[in-house]
Amino acid sequence: MVSVPFDRHFLRMRRRAFLLAGLGTGGALFLGWTLLPPRQRLQGRHAPEVPAGSGIVALNGWLTIAPDDTVTIVAPKAEMGQGIHTALAMLVAEELDCDWQQVRVTHSPIDRIYGNVAALVDGLPIHPDQLDAPLVRGVRWLTAKVAREIGVMMTGGSSSVRDCWMVARQAGATAREALLSAAAEQTGVPIAECRTERGVVVCGTQRLRYGSLISAAVRQRPSRVVLKTPSQFTRIGVSTPRLDARDKVQGAPLYGIDVALPDMLYAAVAMPPVLGSRPLHFNQQAAMARPGVRAVVALEGTRYGDPPGVAIVAESWWQARQALPALAIEWSPSPHAALSSDGIMSTLRERAMRGDAFAFRRSGDAEALVNAPGARVMESLYEAPYLAHAAMEPINATARISRDQAEIWVGTQVPGFVRDAVAHVTAIDPSRITVHQYQLGGAFGRRLEADYAAQVAMIARAIPGVPVQVIWTREDDMRADFYRPAAVTRFRAALSPTGNVRAIVVQSASQAPFKALSQRVGFVPTMRGPDRTMAEGTWDQPYEFPAVRAAHAEVSLPVPVGSWRSVGHSHQAFFLESFIDELAQQAGQDPLAYRLALLARHPRAATVLRRATDAAGWNTPIARGDDGLLRARGLALHWSFGSYVAQVADVSIDGAQQLRVHRVVSAIDCGLIVNPAGVTQQVESAIIYGLSAALHGEITIENGRVRQGNFHEYRPLRIDECPVIETHLIASSEPPSGAGEVALPPVAPAVGNAIAVLIGRRLRQLPLRLTSRAVRGGAGT
Incomplete structure (x- = not known):
């Protein structure tokens, strides 16, 4: 989420804001409102639907x-x-x-009582160590009240159980x-x-x-x-x-793609082959002559991010898809035709190397210590590419639009924003728009967007009263995504003569995904200000360095970006935990002992670390595998969404320089656990999804085009690559915290740290590949 960082300046601004509110016109009303308890969440304006005459009672x-x-x-x-x-x-x-x-x-x-309060409160850029400070409690209280009034229904940020823990009970x-x-x-x-x-x-x-x-x-x-x-x-x-x-x-119908309505038509869409291009001319007559085709609809694109293009509506989806080539679309030249991944990464590296960026955390005078004459400094540069969501159920939605009312059948993480998108396209009052929600065949943040709702509404508007279902191909889904941003992070550490860290300075650079999403859906509270989501995973970790400055620079680029599973934690954990291992090596210490020494005041983190390493046999030599190959263990710890996760990965490299992850041992403290089986499944899911990204995941741009289109080019982890996964749940009396995303961030650094042991050098770029490309940005003193 987006807000002002919690530091002394933040405190002064908050105090000033409260004073101004108290002194200004209406200030007394504002102060009175802040003292009232939050609005109740049990009874809404819209009661749950029950069949008439059924006797069912809400x-x-x-x-x-x-x-x-x-x-x-x-x-x-x-x-x-x-x-x-x-x-x-x-x-x-x-x-x-x-x-x-x-x-x-x-x-x-859709009702305000179901609005996600926890996501907005936990999205404040406040270090976990400061949550008990009186002023912080006040800020969180006020934010919860605001969130309750806004009432945005949203599933994301591993916040669902946290948000419903009290109200559902x-x-x-x-x-x-x-x-x-x-x-x-x-x-x-x-x-x-x-x-x-x-x-x-x-x-x-x-x-x-x-x-x-x-x-x-x-x-x-x-x-x-x-x-x-x-x-x-x-x-x-x-x-x-x-x-x-x-x-x-x-195989019961559960998903949006399963929707089948009487007289339903189907639409396939031609989308721009190059970022930023638009259809100039197309052969509507030729397309209409194809079997089953009922309409051709030009799409302008909207602020929700749905691209301009041309849709064909037919009696079956296959007929619509097969008719697309007949359009013979002439696309406009793109202003981004020269855009490439190499150029993008060069821009991000240059920005990460500069000292001016927004600091999310400042503790001590870290910059002065790192820049002091004669300081012993260790520096590393880490990089991560764009990633697609690649959910198994491709984008789809069904809509029926009439003159003064609309219905949409859809799987979505944000039903209110979907309704708003339909209203925006059709000019129908939101009260006359019905959103029928379905399960999602995966999402990973992709269905926080409302682009496909705007698109289907635009198509169905052209055929009033008839339900129209839009289904994207895998290539459409991959090439018209809102990607996890590419990112670069630079670490500098000032070391004592014995190799201990005196100060650490972090500067990262990327696009701002949550701000971009907020601007598309019109979520005003997070449209402005710094976007913490790409910097998270560096400034909010429990390590007790004497001095820290963690900053992030937002870079404007034409590639559409959005939230991806665990957001900034997904790559910043790899960056930071790899650098921690580098620091341990520089100090001549065991990576586990080195971390534990930095966690003296964080017993929950230390407990998770010990549980994972004990279960993995960290202090016992690792034997060769049955294949005779040398193996090594790597370790990583990460805090995200209120939870601590530590992982140990066993890795080998064969004669063909192929990486193999044999075993991942994971320990998690996510507070009081509601469903242990569910948490275990989520840990396994996150590890597999995270390994897919760590070993294979990469979206590349060439001449303004997204190169990858299907799973042969954007590889998920194959079943024969999947490691043995062991999950250890730590009992806790703390309230529940996140579980859906938290096991993803540590898996890449755990594997990367094991690889460094095996090959004697550090891979600082994702995905992890044993090529010269991966050795850029060496560490030194």
Whole structure:
């Protein structure tokens, strides 16, 4: 997220802002508002949908109960393979004491009560060590109030469980109390003598099913609701199979691409082959003469980032796709025709080498120590390329547009922004636009965008009253993505005569992905100011260096960028953890011992580090594999989204200079764990996705074109490359923190550090390849 950095200047500005608010016109109202508690999140303006005449009752905005005792959890978060619908259901069911076999999940309507508060609060650029400072608590409180008022529904930033941890439990507990009150009223038994268990209220010798009480329960207004303590949990903390597992095994329609409506037409889209070009002329008559073609629609592109192009609408998608060449489109010259990855990386290197950048963290006079005459300085430069999201379900959406109302069927991480995009294109009032949400076949941040919603609305607008489904090919998806930005980071460390760090200065350079996304979707609170998402992973880590300056320079480039799984942490962890190993080597110390010495005041981080290394056998020699090849271990630790993860990777290199990762041991402290099975699955998923990027991932630009188009050019990890993965969950009494992305950042540096042991030199560029290209930017003293 975007904000002002938390330092002395930040404190002065905040104090000044509060004073000005108090003195200015309306200041008293503002100060009064800040003292009020945040708006409630249980009852929304839009109640969950229930079939007419079904007898189903919504006891609050988060659950409904049917006469047959079925409990339906209303989930405001997108299910994209991370298991969040199961986790949210567990939170509600824990407090509701319902029968788990009767639990179902449905998507929520768009309403402010479902707005993501945690993502905005946790997105403030505040170092984790400062969270308990009184002023910081005040800033976070105020930000939470603002987030509650804004009410942006968003699934991302590994924030879903954090955001719903309290409110989902409160929803379940409030419904439980309403059922208890209804049962006590009906039986005449004092409520203190009634209890709930597995979907029934027990009042003395009487057992009343939840379904029989809902009509009376909906009239109750519990005055006091008490949440369970962790010692009372029976569902939270228990490994639980995912609620959608059976449907997925049976191939049930779950995703946006599965939508099939009566009289539906299909659209395929021709998009610019070069960044920045537009269609000048095309042969509409020839395309209309092709079998099944019903319409040709010119696309202008909108502020949501959907590119200009031409769509063909036909009776089947294959007919539409096959007709595209008949358009014979003449594209305009591109102002970016000379753009190349080499030029982009050169620009980023030059910017990272300059000293002027926005400092997200300043502690001590690090610059003076590094630049002091005669200082012993160690310096390294690290680089990472653009990355595509490459989710297995390609971009798709279905829309039906009439004169004064619209519907869209879509998988999205931001349903409110999707609705806004349709409204922007059609000029239809948002209250008359219905968003039907589906599961996502992967997203990794790609479906935080609303470009495909704007595009399908523009196409369907041309054929009023008829549903039209747009499906992108894999090549469309790969070449019209909002990429993880390429980045360069320069490290400089001032060393003592014994090799210990006296100060560390970090400067990174890249585009600003979250700011770019915010400008496309019109999210005003994060449109301006510095974008912390690309610098995260350097300034916010727990290492206790005597002096630090961590800064980031935003670079303007024509390549479209957006949020990618773990965002800046995805590459900054590789940069920093590799440099930490370099520092340990320079000091002649073991990488584990070196890190532990820098974590004296961070016991959670140290515990995670010890758990991973103990499980991996760090202090025992690593044997040759069955293939006879030498192996080495590499270590990495990283904090992201409130969680600590440490990993140890076992790596070998064969005679053909091919890297092989045999084993990854991971330890994670993500606070109190709701579903251990779900967290374990997410750790495994993140490691595999992270290894794909570490070993193969690279989007390259040549003559203004994205070269990669499909998985033969943009390789995911193959099944025969997948290592053995061991996950160790650390019990914690802290509130839940992130799990979906946090195991990705440390895997690349763990592998890179092992490679350095094997070959005796450092690879400082991603992806990790044993070529001369990867040896740029050496370290020295």
